[in-house]
Amino acid sequence: MEEFFAPAYGVDGEGKRMRKPVGRSWRAAELRGKSFEDLHRLWWVCLKEKNALMTDRMYYNQVSVEMPDSSRVRKVRKTMARIKRVLSERKMAVDRAIAAADSVDLGEPLPAFEGEMVTLKKFGRKYEVPSDHPMAQRPTRAEHKEWARRRGRRDRFLARQAAIEAARAKGLDDLPEDVRKWYAEREAGQLQAQTVDDAIGRAEADTRFAHQEEGLGALRAAAAAEVEEAARERARAAKDAGSSDDDDRA
Known part of the structure; x- marks a missing residue:
């Protein structure tokens, strides 16, 4: 318990209160990004701080003196309450995920003999394209050959023109x-x-x-x-x- 009565928490040897600036409490949005280990460490720090402040309050009540910094207790309690809320949210999310996973129908299990490997294969229904759709109107073999011939002739002409222009530039x-x-x-x-x-x-x-x-x-x-x-x-x-x-x- 000696660390609870350190000068940062309690009263020094001369009976003077240690004046230190008090920060704000932790927000819930900041706590949601922390891991379980960080939340556990922060909870332990807040618990020690709360115990030290409660000891100080008891001492001041015994001597009938008002506690100098009472807002520090409220900020520690707010931080601890928000830690509990964040942990409750995580617990509820895990429970809902487990319930949703249990409600999914995985279908009938496929039995497998010893030494046989079972692989899942996706079977899909073949989609029939309507006859009036443009994708269904495919060109014939003769039309495709004619198009390929024209395309090749155009490519050769463009290549010759490019070579002529390049040579003429020289x-x-x-x-x-x-x-x-x-x-x-x-x-x-x-x-x-x-x-x-x-x-x-x-x-x-x-x-x-x-x-x-x-x-x-x-x-x-x-x-x-x-x-x-x-x-x-x-x-x-x-x-x-x-x-x-x-x-x-x-």
Whole structure:
């Protein structure tokens, strides 16, 4: 009992009360997160504190003196009451869980012979899809093959276009002969389309020249004629410039 009369709980040798700040009591929400061991330890601490305070109260009553700090007793009692409530809640939860587990019908036990292993297998009813449902309308084998053929052709075309664009970014010299020829024809067609009809866009010109191979020859001839005409104009201009220089010297 000597630890109950320590200066923190009782009166020191000189008869003066030890003045220490008193904290608050434990809340129920804080106690619910504690384990059984922590609650048991806290209950034992509160019990020792309560016994020490009751001893102090008895001493003060004998000498007819009011106890200096009476709120400390109320806080200890509140903490102990909340510990009991939390333990009661846990006991009720365990009892309800056991009752619910006992009420579950586990079905008829499956007997097993010696050395035989029993495995639980889940059997489910097969769900029939209605005939008008989209999942029930599966494509035929021919339709699937046609779709796969179109998909493969599109993938090959996209891969070729990506390779051509990547090679063109590096330079036309790295491209094959047929690809360089195709690029030259397309650029000539685009130039001719801009000079003949400004309303025709580049995309439409590409589409038209790709589907109309017979027009490529005429376009190439027109482009070559324009190039030759431009060369003649440059030669004529150079000749005129040379003759004018001769006249000036004369």
